[in-house]
Every structure is written in structure tokens, then in C-alpha cells.
Amino acid sequence: MTISSANLAKILGYGTLFKQGLIVTVLLSACTVFFGFFIAMILAFMLLSKNTVFRTIASVYVQFVRCTPVLVQIFLIYYLVFGFITLPKFQFLGFIQFERFFPAVVALALNSGGYMSDVIRGGIEGVDIGQTEAARSLGMTGWQTMRVIVLPQAVKNILPAVANEFVTIIKESSVCYMIGVQDIMFNVKAVQSASFIIIEPLLVATALYFCLCYPTSKIIRYFERRMRESDKR
Numbered sequence: 001m002t003i004s005s006a007n008l009a010k011i012l013g014y015g016t017l018f019k020q021g022l023i024v025t026v027l028l029s030a031c032t033v034f035f036g037f038f039i040a041m042i043l044a045f046m047l048l049s050k051n052t053v054f055r056t057i058a059s060v061y062v063q064f065v066r067c068t069p070v071l072v073q074i075f076l077i078y079y080l081v082f083g084f085i086t087l088p089k090f091q092f093l094g095f096i097q098f099e100r101f102f103p104a105v106v107a108l109a110l111n112s113g114g115y116m117s118d119v120i121r122g123g124i125e126g127v128d129i130g131q132t133e134a135a136r137s138l139g140m141t142g143w144q145t146m147r148v149i150v151l152p153q154a155v156k157n158i159l160p161a162v163a164n165e166f167v168t169i170i171k172e173s174s175v176c177y178m179i180g181v182q183d184i185m186f187n188v189k190a191v192q193s194a195s196f197i198i199i200e201p202l203l204v205a206t207a208l209y210f211c212l213c214y215p216t217s218k219i220i221r222y223f224e225r226r227m228r229e230s231d232k233r
Contacts, residue, residue, distance in 0.1 A: 007200045014191045014201075020095050021187035022208055028101065028176065028183060029169040032108040036169075037162060039113025044120035058117070065114030070107075071175045077107035078179045096182060104176040108169060116158075116165055123158035124150055163220040167213050174209075184208055 046058035065073070087099040127150045135145040177186035184205050191201040 011200045017187040021184035025183045031105045033166045035109035036112030040116035043117035062114045074107040078103045100180045104181045119161040123154035127153045160224045
């Protein structure tokens with residue numbers, strides 16, 4: 001099987017599909033990281049809780065996420081959970097099917113939250129305990145200490161990891177085409193079926209993922225360096 005310029009030229013005629021796939025992939029990844037962050041915060045507080053039940057539940061959840069494939073998790077959410085929930089069927093942005101997009105966001109956010117929870121817990125535990133003790137000695141409650149003293153410093157430490165999670169989700173979201181989400185890979189399959197060309201659409205998808213991930217990674221590293229420099233001052 002060879003790559004030809006004629007096939008590449010033919011594939012460019014499906015530019016609208018690739019553009020739609022790119023939009024869906026970026027939107028799916030952004031929503032996943034946004035909601036996953038809040039799930040991770042809840043899990044991190046549960047892991048840090050003095051309540052044994054909360055710690056056990058969060059620990060079991062994190063281990064389940066880490067020890068099962070993301071594709072299996074997506075299938076469980078889509079077919080098991082949303083098999084009993086009737087979602088409204090409509091399109092937003094003119095082409096994104098909500099009833100398929102939303103379960104994918106939920107599944108990926110639950111997965112991402114499990115991974116990020118340990119990062120957030122580490123960021124909170126990394127704040128000097130002396131600052132917490134000083135805040136409590138001034139009469140601040142545990143919640144006030146966490147909100148005013150600990151979290152602002154912890155967030156600064158975990159932001160690079162959260163940004164890197166965005167890059168990871170861009171790549172992992174490619175499996176969502178299996179439940180009909182119109183991301184890059186879904187439209188690659190559509191182009192392959194319509195044109196009977198196999199390799200060239202995959203090359204276009206590779207280029208799109210690279211153009212999304214590589215610049216994002218460089219931007220993240222730039223801000224990481226700036227943050228480290230500010231810490232040294």
C-alpha cells in the first residue's frame with residue numbers, strides 16, 4: 001500500500017470533516033479537563049480526610065481508574081450508565097451530537113479526575129505544614145486555612161500537571177469515536193469509507209494531533225520555566 005499525491009489531493013476535499021473533528025477533539029478535551037479537575041479536587045479531599053470511609057472510597061475509585069482501560073470505562077458509562085438515562089437529542093455548533101458527546105465527557109472526566117487526584121493531593125501535602133499551624137494559631141478554621149493559605153499555593157504547584165493532562169486527554173479522546181463522537185478519528189473513518197483510501201486520512205489525523213499536542217507542550221514548558229524562575233526570586 002503506497003502513499004500518493006493524488007490520494008492526498010483527494011483527501012483535502014474532505015477538509016470540512018477534518019475541521020469538525022478538530023473542533024470536537026479540542027472541545028472534548030477542554031470540557032474533560034475542566035470537569036475532571038473538580039472531580040479530582042473532591043477525590044483529593046477525600047484521600048486527605050480523616051474519615052476512613054471517605055479515604056477507602058476514594059482510594060478504590062482511583063485504583064479502578066488506574067487499573068482498567070479508558071475504552072472499557074467509556075463503554076461502561078455509555079452503555080451501562082446512560083443506557084438507563086435518556087438524554088435530549090440535539091446538535092450544537094451545527095454538527096456535534098449532544099447524546100454522544102456528553103457521555104464521552106463524563107467518562108473522560110471521571111478517568112481524568114482519578115489520575116489528577118493524586119497530583120492535587122501531592123500539591124496540598126507539599127505546602128509547608130508550618131504555614132497551616134501558623135494559620136490555626138491565629139484562629140483560622142480548617143476550611144479557612146485550606147481556602148486562604150494552602151490551596152492558592154497548591155494550585156500553583158499543580159497547574160503544570162493539569163495542563164499536561166490536557167495534552168494527554170487530546171490523545172486519549174481518540175477512542176471516543178467508538179461510541180460515535182465526531183472527533184478526529186471518527187471523521188478519519190468516515191473519509192476512509194467514502195474515499196476507499198486508508199493511509200492518507202491517518203496521516204492527516206497524525207498531523208492534526210501533532211499540531212495540537214506539540215505547541216501546547218511547548219507553551220506548558222515555557223510557563224513552567226517562568227514559574228520556577230519566579231520561585232527563585
